[in-house]
Amino acid sequence: MMRSGKSPQVADAPFVAALVGFARALRDAGVTVGTGDVLTYCAAMDPLDPTDLADLYWGGRTTLICRHADLETYDEVFARYFLGEDLDAPDVLLRVHSTEQAFGVLNVPLTEPDEDLEQREEETSLGLTASDVDILKAKAFAACTEQERAALRRIMARIRLTPPRRQTRRTRPAPRGRTPDLRRTVRQSMRTGGDPLRLRWRTRRYRLRPLVLFLDVSGSMADYSRALMQFAYSARRAAAKVEVFCFGSRLTRITGQLQGRDPDAAIDQAARTVVDWDGGTRIGESLREFTRRWGRRGLARGAVVVICSDGLDRGDPEVLDSALDRLSRQCHRLVWVNPHLGDDPGFRAQSLGMMVAAPHVDKMLPGHDLRSLERLAALLPDLR
């Protein structure tokens, strides 16, 4: 809402050029700065004193930046541009371990069905594609080839995750309801000369609960991490409000990375962000980090939280216990998906982490193949 016709007194060309140059430097540093923001910055110098460094700094900070995360970059660029400080920041090299080596354990080309597959084909009349899909679904992620994984990805994209619904405080018109809809009743009564012949009603609306996913990407989970990432990606596309976090030795939020259209690019980018692929696991610390940084602000409030991990925690079990206790109180329901649980119903969680977690978790599920993930998707809507 800029008033037109109010030309900034400071609008002499070299000065404006300096401000614009600063904005460009910010842009180069990765901050989104629109032309409108630059105009506001120049206009803001009118009530301020542009020769005063503090005004220059704060004026720019308040007009050009709109994210807390960008403040650090702003400070750096400001120092470099206006103060001539060349902060020779050391290039941070992120070490990304390739997870490829963990894959390709079993290399069976899909186009050449082996004996086992052929037999199945004879037994059923589903045809090659269907049985392929069937076998893929039951095949543990760890044993999949890159090709198969691509096929899984396509199937996964079709899994619709529907978290349970909850009543909101918003209302909508309904044939029957709890509160009378006075607005519609009055409208209606206009036609009948002011006699409210029929009462109209409103009822509460329903809304999907948010979903928060925690994916373990540490060494012991390396075989599953990529599959879980794909799962997270399709979840992100399917449900209304999904937050995705990765953890290993520490916690990283990757919700933003999974926003793109191209799953492979998104997953690669997320993989770059998560620097602790194949590092040690500190579940307790990571979850505590979440409860402090995000949980406290209400990110998990009313949400269904799904943790995908084998529970092999190298940290202090007490930390895990208290973090889970807090998390279970911050969220609505807590589900733990464990790939090592397998299909055996008699299998008991043996790792210390799982034993610590058991009392806090509402539901413990296997997550080693696509079928178990489908089971998770089927279970979600009923988590009232």
Place this chain on the structure above:
Amino acid sequence: MDYPRTVGELTDALRQCGYLADRGLSTALLVGMSLHRPVLLEGEVGVGKTEAAKAIATTYGKQLIRLQCYEGIDTNQALYEWDYTRQLLHIRALSEHQLADDRAVSALFGPEFLLERPLLAAVRAGSNAVLLIDEIDRADDEFEAFLLEVLSDFQISIPEVGTISADEPPLVILTSNRTRDLHDALKRRCLYHWIGYPSPERETAIVLARQPEIAETLARKVVAAVQHLRKMDLVKPPGVAETIDWARTLAFLGAQDLTEDLARDTLGAVVKDRDDLEMVHDAVREVTSGG
């Protein structure tokens, strides 16, 4: 009273009212006033985001119009609503007296049946008001989109009445606790300022400005203790509001110094989580030693 022209004037005027704004906040507010742009204040809980709006309103004799956001807030609760019960009664009265001419009908949608809600009130009051949109992150995103529209041109169309617009828009201050990310479009429309925790000196000054009757030595000790608490790994670190509360509690008890025992008894004013309380109880000596 008119808004100030320089950052210094604004800071001084706010100080008179007991609100100590730092350079960044004053700059953001001044630019917001001069360019008629909303100011979005973000920061930890209890650092004085809402207070800033209140202080501006008091200082410059403006009417503070507050729109408290909550989940499920919709346009009827933010803009305007017709007083349906009165309308119905009015219709009844009209038909009983056989008075249903055109004028009587148009009166049905006249100002006396219009219930003003904060946004309409703010548009009508124009520059005589400060509009505080509190905890915008609690409203759902549909509401945010609607708000964006109102904030962009400060006019409200009521089909039965016409368009109401503000000649000079009010100063708008939005606050958010970052429970979720706001839409970029809304952020772009606003000036952004992040309020952090103040330095010990500034926090002492704030406590003294708010509680003038408290001894400076005590204020200093309380602030040192709170600053220590913030460095501890607490689930809910205390904000400035808690510091003031604690100082007020101690002043009420007639305390001259923050001793270990007193701190233990009054911890509830600053630490509001059971786990945190346990942790602080164990470390009360370090907390009160002022280090």
